[in-house]
Amino acid sequence: MKQLFILLFLFSSVSLFAQQRDSRVREYLPPTRIVWQQESQLIQGADHLLLPGNGQSDLANRSICRLTSTDRQHPAILFDFGKELQGGLQIVTGMPSSHEPITVRIRFGESVSEAMCDIDGANGATNDHAMRDFTIRLPWLGVMEVGNSGFRFVRIDLLDDSVELQLKEVRAISTFRDIPYKGSFRCNDERLNDIWQTGAYTVHLNMQEYLWDGIKRDRLVWVGDLHPEVMAVNTVFGYNEVVPKSLDLIRDITPLPGWMNGMCSYSIWWVLIQRDWYYYQGDLAYLKEQRDYLTGLLRLLISKVGEDGVEKLDGGGRFLDWPSSENPVAIDAGLQALMLQAMKAGGELCKVLGEDALAAECDAVRNRMTKAASKVIKPFLKSGVAPDAPGSKQAASLLALAGLMKPEEADRKYLAVNGGHGFSTFYGYYMLRAMAAAGNYQGAIDVIRQFWGAMLDLGATTFWEDFNLDWLPGASRIDELVPAGKKDIHGGYGAYCYKGFRHSLCHGWASGPTSWLSEYVLGVQVVEPGCRVVRITPHLGDLDWVEGTFPTPYGVITIRHEKGADGKVRSQIDAPSEVEIVR
Template sequence: MKIQLILISLFLTVSLSAQQRDSRVREYLPPVRIVWQQESGLIRGADHLLLPGNGQSDLANRTICKMTSTDKQHPAILLDFGKELQGGLQIVTGMPASHEPVAIRVRFGESVSEAMCEIDGVNGATNDHAMRDFTIRLPWLGVMEVGNSGFRFVRIDLLDDSAELHLKEVRAISTFRDIPYKGSFRCNDERLNKIWQTGAYTVHLNMQEYLWDGIKRDRLVWVGDLHPEVMTVNTVFGYNEVVPKSLDLIRDITPLPEWMNGISSYSIWWLLIHRDWYYYHGDLVYLKEQKPYMTALLRHLISKVDADGVEKLDGNRFLDWPSNANPMAINAGLQALMVQAMKAGNELCTVLGENALASECQAMMEKMVKAASKVTKPLLKSGVAPDAPGSKQAASLLTLAGLMKPEEANRKYLSVNGAKGFSTFYGYYMLRAMAAAGDYRGAIDVIRQYWGAMIDLGATTFWEDFNMEWLPDASRIDELVPAGKKDIHGDYGAYCYKGFRHSLCHGWASGPTSWLSEYVLGVQVVEPGCRTVRITPHLGDLEWVEGTFPTPYGIITIRHEIGVDGQVKSRIDAPAEVKIIQ
């Protein structure tokens, strides 16, 4: 008996330790409109699919969409769920005369054209990362749940010949973390309000089991891409376990001297994320857990600097995709990132009591700054440029690292051609560099033009990439492409995101959300854990702005407005534990 009890205890211990509970919720959403029908004469009661539904088959069979095929005609329907979602599809069937299962084809799309396309090896459409095009058989009088992707549109084709399909409900299953939006932003420009909210929603969708890069494609922890996302999490949601969970995952699967995701700069971004995460949340216990890996990583980074103070990072040398064709920009950007890494290393090692390594990081930072400022022949002789060689991305990083004067960077690169010549990823750093130059009005205008253009095209989340040159004759993503128009989704894209492979929900594109809160609402964290917060608004051409900002001690509520004297008048309500500097 004693042995049996021990075995039972061991079994229960193992079973409980193997359990994982999902912190997400499921919401069921009916489609908001029917975009298109094929063989519409063979479809009756399609409008019933727009009803709320309850997920239950029944014998009444009253609110049914009936699709009937012949041996030559096969009806199909395209549904719009109104906004980008992460999840799948619930299909509730009725009771046609035949009890045989019925074959259908399901196609998910982030755009209308993606849901209508074929996977042909040419247009970029794939089933990589998540199945978005597949066939299934539906039961008679039953419920079936399928799919796990990012989508807004779903096309359903009846495949069987001479068959009848009864659809009582076709509902999207939206899976997400049910968390409050603690941060907020409102101003007298509704375009900016919508952009802020769209960036927040984009990241919210990517907060799944881990913090993903995209919900259709790249459902992965790309740690460099996470930095803009983490800044949005800090701004909108405050602390959330998805961030440390993701940072720990990439740490644990990347033993040194390997680079995270195979990219040297991404290991640097891991370090910079930890610096920012600590400043916003002040979690010293969590920071101490990173000490062994963090200190070893810093020593590894230091080993990749030559005697002259020039970085010699190996692995994949990468900033963002549009920079790939400009090795001089990559060299300049990596030198700037290394300077930032050494600065962060000094700060974090000081907090962790690693004073010797902190001093080593400080000395290396100073050495690298001097190396960058002395270089006159970039690339060939030294491998680093003190100037940004035709790159807004490099100019932004050089500015933020203190290697280029912000005003010079803005005049020569950042403000040139307005909202052209950068990526959704590095757009965040460009905006920050423009703020460093005092060009808040210019940055706000770029946000309106660039991110606003995606919304004008029907976007409800921000995209993996976008280029203003795509706009002429471009169709919206929520309509069939009209004759004479370009397919904004299928006809554009480059590198790993050509055509329909292009993700239309990518968290790295959320930069305006955190930027507007940090620079227009004016909230900047000065001491770890938000113990001290500086609030310095820059309204540009706005008349007023208001919002909230989450801290570990509660919410800061803020309103700024331009008075009759032209000066900004502010009202700030903060938790007692938070010191406000104005």
């Protein structure tokens, strides 16, 4: 009996260990350059730190960087690791004459200026969510690993007086899911190629334990913000367990009648994500697991629609995105449109689940809300707010996508006005989709080049939580010390919860162009759940050719479109036999 108990204990321990095993990998990367040095005359051999290392201290003590302090002079180095990373820092030390631990200060930064700043309570720099500015003691002839945040730059300051710090290696620890990019996009415009890839990489970095909003700040599951990320996962990676894991987490910590993340609109986004995840992945077993919560949530949403067909959402913030938060008329219009989309998506999922009565109720509420459209659209149209003012393009895009406003009208009056001005990183995806619904594919391509491309021009390797084209004049790049007369675009801008250096420069909700380019330029649109039927209708605009791949549960679709001298587009498509291609 005792032996049986021991075996059962060991089995349960192994099972528990398996449940806690991390599916991510770690990669160690040397700096690509040294951006800046303080008291450089007290630093010898800094270039040794740019060489590949092995993470092992040794007695040879070769290729060592030496930092020597005095009672008044304390050297420091700022490293650039070449691209935004999620993870920490590994420091390998040598063997100076003193065996005493040595104190250093470490600062992580998504920009050069963030890594160079102090947390002063005014510039937005914080240690919220992840430690970014801290002091540690390094061992003699040892290895220290610290940090867990989003960063590209690291500054190390020697704090102790009259000591010698020997550094054999300073390497970034990049933690990520080692998964293939099954989806791809290439065309004759390298700017668009870079934008597609950057959006994919931004989401990839946020696929950590869960699907996060950002890797520096908001390392949380914000379910509304998840929708553009989930669409990028569908487009680039196909199925990945981080999506259902995150959707289940937010479901389980939000018992009804509570609102997810404290916002009514975010519970609506959960319904919309469930619909899109089912359409792209076709996982009926997973959808059935959502039955109780989904049907309960739909009934809750239905109860928030008045007899007049106007939504009466309360409890939790009435929220679309931050730039629109001071435009209540736009929020009212946007929430009416989101609720209508939820009724459509909910009705579709209920029919799949055999919940026919609830599906019919969703359809009836949807019809009632459509008839009431003028009650929210007229105040929006008459609000007198500039077409490209914050909130205008958000609301117009949702109204167009919900069928409450003709897409051509939304595009002409709002979306196409003044290009990328008035766009937001989160709702930019829906603005682009609404422009496509209006047939303005070229205008959307131009906005992608202008708005998202401007972040790349400023040195971005991932897309940001917020961006505004009005910031551009006189702005400095994020990968350089801010020159005299230039503006610090990271520390000097931002609003609401992302002022100054609190602003996240790797935010998954900004990845919209990646899925949009695959959906509308490459032309891939899922027609039936599980990609059983896929429509491919390319819109090349001013491009000469585009090619790429798209993941389905049955394998990858390979596509190439080329514009001939006569202007006609000729296509080559290779799809798995289980996938029906229609045009």
